[in-house]
Amino acid sequence: MSFERPRATNGRAPDPFTIGGWTPMREYAEGEPVDFLIVGAGAGGATLACKLAEKGFSVVVLEAGPFWRPLEDFASDELTQEVVYWIDDRITAGDDPIELGGNNSGRGVGGSTIHFSMISLRFRPEWFKSRSKLGYGFDWPLSYEELAPYYEEAEDALKVSGPVNYPWGPPRRRYPYRPHPVNAAGLVLARGAERLGVKWAPIPLATVSAPRGKSPPCVYRGFCNYGCSTNAKQSALITWIPRALHAGAEIRDLAMAGRIETDPKGRAQGVEYFREGGWRFQRAKNVVVAGYAIETPRLLLNSACPRFPNGLANGSGLVGTHLMTHAGPGAWATFEEEIRWYKGPPNMAVTEHWNYTDEGKDFVGCYSFMSQGPLPMKWAQTVATSRGFWGEELQREMRKYNHMAGFVPVAETQPRQQNRVELADEKDRFGLRIPKVTFSYSDNDKRLQKHSVRFMCDVLDAAGGYDIWTNYQDTSHILGTCRMGDNPETSVVDGDGRSWDIPNLWICDGSIFPTCGGVNPSLTIQALACRAADRIQSLAAAGRL
Amino acid sequence: MSERRPRDRASKLLGAVALGLSSAEMIEIARRGAPQAPSAPPPPGPPAGKGMLQASAALLAASVLVDSAIEHYRGSFRNPGMYVPLLSSTLALLSGVEGAATGSEPAWRPVRRSSYKMAVAVGAVGTAFHFYDIFRRPGGFGWLNLFYGAPLGAPPALAVSGLLGLCAEELQNAPDGSTKLRGFSAGRVIAALNAVAFAGNVAEVALLHFRGAFQNPFMWAPVALPPVASGLMAKAAVEPPAKSYPLTRIWLWLTTVLGFVGMGFHAYGVSRAMGGWRNWSQNVLDGPPLPAPPSFSALSVASLAAVGLLEEEARDALPEDKAAA
Numbered sequence: 001m002s003f004e005r006p007r008a009t010n011g012r013a014p015d016p017f018t019i020g021g022w023t024p025m026r027e028y029a030e031g032e033p034v035d036f037l038i039v040g041a042g043a044g045g046a047t048l049a050c051k052l053a054e055k056g057f058s059v060v061v062l063e064a065g066p067f068w069r070p071l072e073d074f075a076s077d078e079l080t081q082e083v084v085y086w087i088d089d090r091i092t093a094g095d096d097p098i099e100l101g102g103n104n105s106g107r108g109v110g111g112s113t114i115h116f117s118m119i120s121l122r123f124r125p126e127w128f129k130s131r132s133k134l135g136y137g138f139d140w141p142l143s144y145e146e147l148a149p150y151y152e153e154a155e156d157a158l159k160v161s162g163p164v165n166y167p168w169g170p171p172r173r174r175y176p177y178r179p180h181p182v183n184a185a186g187l188v189l190a191r192g193a194e195r196l197g198v199k200w201a202p203i204p205l206a207t208v209s210a211p212r213g214k215s216p217p218c219v220y221r222g223f224c225n226y227g228c229s230t231n232a233k234q235s236a237l238i239t240w241i242p243r244a245l246h247a248g249a250e251i252r253d254l255a256m257a258g259r260i261e262t263d264p265k266g267r268a269q270g271v272e273y274f275r276e277g278g279w280r281f282q283r284a285k286n287v288v289v290a291g292y293a294i295e296t297p298r299l300l301l302n303s304a305c306p307r308f309p310n311g312l313a314n315g316s317g318l319v320g321t322h323l324m325t326h327a328g329p330g331a332w333a334t335f336e337e338e339i340r341w342y343k344g345p346p347n348m349a350v351t352e353h354w355n356y357t358d359e360g361k362d363f364v365g366c367y368s369f370m371s372q373g374p375l376p377m378k379w380a381q382t383v384a385t386s387r388g389f390w391g392e393e394l395q396r397e398m399r400k401y402n403h404m405a406g407f408v409p410v411a412e413t414q415p416r417q418q419n420r421v422e423l424a425d426e427k428d429r430f431g432l433r434i435p436k437v438t439f440s441y442s443d444n445d446k447r448l449q450k451h452s453v454r455f456m457c458d459v460l461d462a463a464g465g466y467d468i469w470t471n472y473q474d475t476s477h478i479l480g481t482c483r484m485g486d487n488p489e490t491s492v493v494d495g496d497g498r499s500w501d502i503p504n505l506w507i508c509d510g511s512i513f514p515t516c517g518g519v520n521p522s523l524t525i526q527a528l529a530c531r532a533a534d535r536i537q538s539l540a541a542a543g544r545l
Numbered sequence: 546m547s548e549r550r551p552r553d554r555a556s557k558l559l560g561a562v563a564l565g566l567s568s569a570e571m572i573e574i575a576r577r578g579a580p581q582a583p584s585a586p587p588p589p590g591p592p593a594g595k596g597m598l599q600a601s602a603a604l605l606a607a608s609v610l611v612d613s614a615i616e617h618y619r620g621s622f623r624n625p626g627m628y629v630p631l632l633s634s635t636l637a638l639l640s641g642v643e644g645a646a647t648g649s650e651p652a653w654r655p656v657r658r659s660s661y662k663m664a665v666a667v668g669a670v671g672t673a674f675h676f677y678d679i680f681r682r683p684g685g686f687g688w689l690n691l692f693y694g695a696p697l698g699a700p701p702a703l704a705v706s707g708l709l710g711l712c713a714e715e716l717q718n719a720p721d722g723s724t725k726l727r728g729f730s731a732g733r734v735i736a737a738l739n740a741v742a743f744a745g746n747v748a749e750v751a752l753l754h755f756r757g758a759f760q761n762p763f764m765w766a767p768v769a770l771p772p773v774a775s776g777l778m779a780k781a782a783v784e785p786p787a788k789s790y791p792l793t794r795i796w797l798w799l800t801t802v803l804g805f806v807g808m809g810f811h812a813y814g815v816s817r818a819m820g821g822w823r824n825w826s827q828n829v830l831d832g833p834p835l836p837a838p839p840s841f842s843a844l845s846v847a848s849l850a851a852v853g854l855l856e857e858e859a860r861d862a863l864p865e866d867k868a869a870a
Contacts, residue, residue, distance in 0.1 A: 159758075163689065178757070190683035208566075211761075
């Protein structure tokens with residue numbers, strides 16, 4: 001199966017709900033400036049494209065990867081499904097280089113929501129003012145209260161299946177769908193947490209627990225991190241994108257953006273992109289970059305021109321800096337009873353105890369942690385790399401697979417200037433300079449991880465696990481690098497995602513997060529995109545676009 | 546786990562005992578039940594509704610039989626006790642069918658009575674088991690376990706089937722034309738039983754349709770219509786019998802039909818699961834339960850029987866009233 005030819009052409013786009021199906025798609029001329037040209041069709045770009053198109057703006061989306069039809073394209077195979085990752089060359093550096101290209105990347109319409117864990121948690125309200133209220137990081141230029149209605153909108157768009165009463169955070173409206181049954185791996189967390197007197201909850205997940213339109217209820221197949229082949233997962237591909245197409249947006253798949261062009265007045269005027277064997281140019285009144293924390297700064301830096309020699313939107317010099325990741329050390333144990341942790345979504349139970357408790361910490365920052373369900377290949381890889389097992393020893397360990405359970409946190413790291421994305425001298429197949437990603441944990445980050453590992457071990461022990469061991473190598477989301485703020489000197493964009501330097505250049509993805517909190521970011525990215533769309537509409541109405 | 550295992554074993558042991566007892570009971574029923582003499586013709590003019598009562602007991606037992614078979618198969622019959630409701634509901638079903646079809650063959654009466662008594666007992670024990678299943682899960686008595694633990698509303702349905710059957714038998718036993726159950730108005734007793742059963746059934750449906758987020762607007766129908774039936778039955782139980790109940794009858798026919806329409810909707814629900822009916826072997830297990838909605842029909846038929854008894858009672862009472870006047 002080859003995806004090297006674009007599918008969304010000639011006035012039609014693939015229908016992700018039908019094998020071989022198509023859906024009509026409006027097309028725009030490259031020479032005519034569209035209202036919004038969005039680079040990236042993931043959680044940020046797809047959401048914004050949908051919302052803007054529904055508000056009547058003309059929208060074109062450029063996506064570097066293919067346009068999937070999950071029912072026919074996705075196999076139940078860990079290796080084959082690496083096609084959903086973005087595994088182009090990058091250079092990593094620093095004391096704790098981040099492994100790139102797997103779970104922290106996404107290439108294809110839907111972006112990394114194609115393979116995300118579907119965990120749809122809101123940020124703790126205090127995190128929006130973490131400098132003023134918690135004494136670390138930076139304040140966001142908006143408050144929880146401002147974002148709350150958009151959280152609700154995003155949760156409804158994804159029909160998040162969550163507990164009837166979620167035990168953390170301010171009062172909220174009930175999740176649109178009910179929680180999924182918790183698998184045995186999740187019940188390990190539940191049992192341990194209850195014995196330690198700590199609250200736990202079934203995780204609010206963006207996979208439906210009852211039918212929704214053409215989405216069947218989740219069948220607990222377990223390949224969520226490799227692409228959902230049933231469309232139960234409410235990825236951007238099957239939620240925002242169909243709506244965007246219906247509202248008149250055009251999605252161009254296999255279209256790699258290389259450079260944002262600016263006009264002599266210093267305004268963005270369009271994007272040069274590679275598609276179907278050649279470089280093309282799409283004119284636009286506004287350009288939105290939604291490529292996530294590595295591709296977004298890379299595109300801005302690669303778009304340097306005589307007028308903006310340090311890259312676009314980089315008057316502050318902050319583009320690419322303050323890269324954050326969620327550290328994901330693991331704690332694992334063997335259990336006497338069968339767990340079969342591959343069943344169901346990989347993460348089904350959570351405790352946000354240490355997100356909402358500030359006492360008893362020898363660090364600043366927060367973490368939540370979730371039950372895990374690595375598939376066999378991934379698990380063998382974890383065991384081999386972190387314990388050095390091989391051959392017979394590895395085989396012996398793998399025989400315990402159905403009796404294993406464990407936890408991994410979403411552990412906040414501090415935004416620090418030296419952790420950054422820059423351009424390397426090497427170039428990729430498009431002739432574009434590839435990113436160099438430098439990352440090191442601070443002492444605080446390390447203390448936070450140690451604390452989380454200690455606590456997770458306690459929970460495993462309380463749940464009856466034995467032969468407990470830990471590893472410190474994994475990371476998950478990557479955030480920051482184009483942070484938003486109130487001040488052009490100390491931020492790249494304002495709270496709407498609008499760049500301070502170039503008023504018709506916007507950013508809408510996880511790169512604008514000033515801090516990363518202790519939960520998965522996709523819901524917050526989508527809420528920010530919903531809010532940005534409303535803000536853009538009001539700015540347009542006021543003639544300030 | 547060290548604490549879980551003995552508890553697990555104990556519950557399995559209890560289940561095995563329940564299975565043993567019910568099997569022994571079944572053998573006993575079969576042994577006693579063989580008709581000794583050629584059967585006499587059915588007694589003339591049984592009060593209206595007795596056959597209907599037997600039929601409703603059978604329909605409810607059928608619903609329980611299929612439902613518990615599917616659900617307990619889904620649970621791999623992990624506990625031997627999970628076979629018990631299958632045995633008991635089969636007996637109740639056969640008794641109900643036999644009772645309704647033959648106009649209550651007296652020779653089989655002991656069999657039917659024993660089967661119905663067993664259904665009541667098994668329903669009660671099953672309810673206790675299902676409660677235990679919910680409380681033993683992490684999180685205890687909370688939404689998650691109410692959604693996905695053993696359904697609390699299911700075993701009582703078997704008990705209700707047994708009670709309806711026993712009422713029918715009791716009436717059969719009574720002198721010709723009597724509408725009294727051990728001195729009480731049969732119509733009112735059965736109406737009261739149905740009022741409660743409807744309410745319990747609605748609670749169960751409300752819980753499970755809430756679990757399904759009422760994603761289809763028609764999912765509101767079985768939580769909207771039957772409460773009215775429950776209310777009408779409660780009213781009939783407390784008020785003196787009337788000569789006729791036209792509105793009640795119309796409503797009960799509506800809920801009778803609703804049960805079967807609901808089965809159609811559940812079949813549609815199965816088609817919406819991944820693979821639809823082509824993947825029936827998984828989707829019938831995990832989709833909306835096909836045999837559940839007809840339980841409303843069963844209760845509606847039982848309620849219609851109660852209404853019939855009440856009307857009869859009112860007619861019987863009439864001449865005396867006139868005499869008194």
